[in-house]
Amino acid sequence: MAEYELYYWPGIPGRGEFVRLALEQGGADWVDVARKPASDGGGAAAVQRVREGALGGLAPLGPPALLHHAPGGDVVVAHVAAILQYLGPRLGVVPGDEASRLRAHQIQLTIADLVFEVHAVHHPVAVSLYYDDQRREAARAAAAFVGERIPLHLRYLDRALDSNPAGGRRWLVGSGPSYPDLSTFQAIAGLRYAFPEAMRHHEKRFPRLGALHDAVAVLPRIAAYLVSRRRLGFNEHGIFRYYPELDLGARPAHRTAASPRTRTRTKAGRRVPGRRPGK
Amino acid sequence: MAEYELYYWPGIPGRGEFVRLALEQGGADWVDVARKPASDGGGAAAVQRVREGALGGLAPLGPPALLHHAPGGDVVVAHVAAILQYLGPRLGVVPGDEASRLRAHQIQLTIADLVFEVHAVHHPVAVSLYYDDQRREAARAAAAFVGERIPLHLRYLDRALDSNPAGGRRWLVGSGPSYPDLSTFQAIAGLRYAFPEAMRHHEKRFPRLGALHDAVAVLPRIAAYLVSRRRLGFNEHGIFRYYPELDLGARPAHRTAASPRTRTRTKAGRRVPGRRPGK
Numbered sequence: 001m002a003e004y005e006l007y008y009w010p011g012i013p014g015r016g017e018f019v020r021l022a023l024e025q026g027g028a029d030w031v032d033v034a035r036k037p038a039s040d041g042g043g044a045a046a047v048q049r050v051r052e053g054a055l056g057g058l059a060p061l062g063p064p065a066l067l068h069h070a071p072g073g074d075v076v077v078a079h080v081a082a083i084l085q086y087l088g089p090r091l092g093v094v095p096g097d098e099a100s101r102l103r104a105h106q107i108q109l110t111i112a113d114l115v116f117e118v119h120a121v122h123h124p125v126a127v128s129l130y131y132d133d134q135r136r137e138a139a140r141a142a143a144a145f146v147g148e149r150i151p152l153h154l155r156y157l158d159r160a161l162d163s164n165p166a167g168g169r170r171w172l173v174g175s176g177p178s179y180p181d182l183s184t185f186q187a188i189a190g191l192r193y194a195f196p197e198a199m200r201h202h203e204k205r206f207p208r209l210g211a212l213h214d215a216v217a218v219l220p221r222i223a224a225y226l227v228s229r230r231r232l233g234f235n236e237h238g239i240f241r242y243y244p245e246l247d248l249g250a251r252p253a254h255r256t257a258a259s260p261r262t263r264t265r266t267k268a269g270r271r272v273p274g275r276r277p278g279k
Numbered sequence: 280m281a282e283y284e285l286y287y288w289p290g291i292p293g294r295g296e297f298v299r300l301a302l303e304q305g306g307a308d309w310v311d312v313a314r315k316p317a318s319d320g321g322g323a324a325a326v327q328r329v330r331e332g333a334l335g336g337l338a339p340l341g342p343p344a345l346l347h348h349a350p351g352g353d354v355v356v357a358h359v360a361a362i363l364q365y366l367g368p369r370l371g372v373v374p375g376d377e378a379s380r381l382r383a384h385q386i387q388l389t390i391a392d393l394v395f396e397v398h399a400v401h402h403p404v405a406v407s408l409y410y411d412d413q414r415r416e417a418a419r420a421a422a423a424f425v426g427e428r429i430p431l432h433l434r435y436l437d438r439a440l441d442s443n444p445a446g447g448r449r450w451l452v453g454s455g456p457s458y459p460d461l462s463t464f465q466a467i468a469g470l471r472y473a474f475p476e477a478m479r480h481h482e483k484r485f486p487r488l489g490a491l492h493d494a495v496a497v498l499p500r501i502a503a504y505l506v507s508r509r510r511l512g513f514n515e516h517g518i519f520r521y522y523p524e525l526d527l528g529a530r531p532a533h534r535t536a537a538s539p540r541t542r543t544r545t546k547a548g549r550r551v552p553g554r555r556p557g558k
Contacts, residue, residue, distance in 0.1 A: 053442070058382055058385060058442050059435075060389075061389050061392070061431065061432070075378075077381065078385050082381070086381070103336070103337055105358075106339070106357050106358055109357075110339075110358070113340070113395070124403040125416065126420065126423030126424075127423075128423060128427055134419070137404065137419065141403065141405065144404060144405030144406075144407060148405070148407055153340070156340045159332070160338075163335075163337050
């Protein structure tokens with residue numbers, strides 16, 4: 001029996017990939033349960049059973065969920081950021097001090113927001129509908145995401161490098177690679193897959209993030225994982241999807257003829273106090 | 280100088296309210312910085328300065344952020360779930376054992392997802408555009424949110440009560456009120472404000488959540504807070520907004536004439552393995 005069991009939809013990297021990368025870099029003894037045959041307890045049905053409470057305790061609303069056969073008893077954790085916070089010190093993929101762990105968790109939560117936003121670009125109306133059922137809305141959402149949100153998130157990560165002098169502007173937490181670096185690698189790779197033209201444009205301003213991506217890719221355990229069959233490629237069923245019509249370069253958000261007003265959220269001086277939606 | 284400084288947009292409850300409720304229930308010595316006059320270092324500009332790194336260390340992408348003048352030195356935490364995880368044991372608003380704290384954090388992260396989804400209903404295209412610029416898209420998003428997502432989230436919280444026998448099906452973590460209960464109170468109140476008809480319908484199935492809401496409202500410190508001037512009412516600039524045209528009752532997601540396919544995500548038997556978006 002493996003020490004760690006990951007429950008995540010088979011067939012897509014998705015949110016599960018952020019956990020997989022940490023498990024791999026930490027050299028964990030783990031199994032990707034849903035990728036086993038259904039006859040061996042795997043398949044999407046395994047994930048569904050977890051959502052229905054099969055692991056006991058708090059049933060997660062959605063995957064990923066991690067089951068840890070810990071010395072003191074089984075522990076179940078859901079939500080990528082919580083899983084990585086739990087795994088970090090156990091696998092040595094985060095520095096051990098409290099401040100570093102808090103820092104790592106906050107960066108991961110910001111990446112979780114990015115992941116949510118990325119998915120909402122191709123599913124702005126409903127996660128339960130096909131992309132084809134919301135293409136028009138997605139085109140408008142993509143314009144705003146590509147023009148405003150991608151640079152905002154890249155800038156956040158780039159500045160995070162500056163606020164970690166110990167990492168030599170190369171790593172996000174402490175003096176070496178930690179799980180937020182692995183997640184940044186995956187986020188950059190995903191954005192490049194989904195929005196290649198836009199990323200070619202935006203990344204010019206943030207060359208250190210490209211360097212971070214490359215540095216993670218050559219970590220020996222990650223490099224071995226990336227060429228293994230355990231690694232799943234991006235595809236049009238996951239979080240990061242390549243729909244050429246959504247790769248809009250860096251144009252600003254569409255304005256409709258009926259309602260030409262727009263707000264600028266990236267320049268402090270133009271904000272209206274109390275009108276911000278809280279993000 | 281107050282021990283805790285909250286930085287959040289003035290004028291809306293928003294994400295900041297989840298932190299305010301915990302600070303109040305914990306009897307913290309705290310100040311809502313941005314609600315002070317600009318001449319006294321307050322106003323939205325105070326929040327903007329924090330986003331630009333004024334507190335040092337990792338600059339948050341957005342508020343809320345909490346500054347704690349801790350005995351060992353200042354600590355800054357951003358993201359609601361991380362702030363509450365930090366505050367929980369310090370203010371006694373979560374049981375002290377590791378399992379309870381992990382449970383509380385996961386529930387809070389799920390509520391964070393709900394908050395993100397709620398905001399995306401009235402801003403499905405871009406947070407930088409006005410609601411009026413995305414009303415058509417919002418109407419479609421609302422149908423799916425009201426018909427599918429509200430009951431999914433209510434069911435999650437209701438089942439969480441079942442998985443906490445110590446709470447007598449009244450509290451989410453341990454044997455008394457903890458910060459996830461406070462956040463559930465706020466989420467229920469917000470959903471009732473934004474989607475009154477839909478909630479009247481959905482809440483019939485989950486009467487314990489209404490009871491939880493009421494039990495939180497009469498906690499002495501919370502009751503005192505709710506009638507104080509520190510408490511901000513819901514309004515149409517925040518996360519939970521009342522736009523009557525989005526309170527669609529409990530109809531299923533709209534289907535377009537051009538693309539009549541829909542997927543059912545709430546019945547396991549109808550799922551297509553590998554096609555799930557990862558939520």
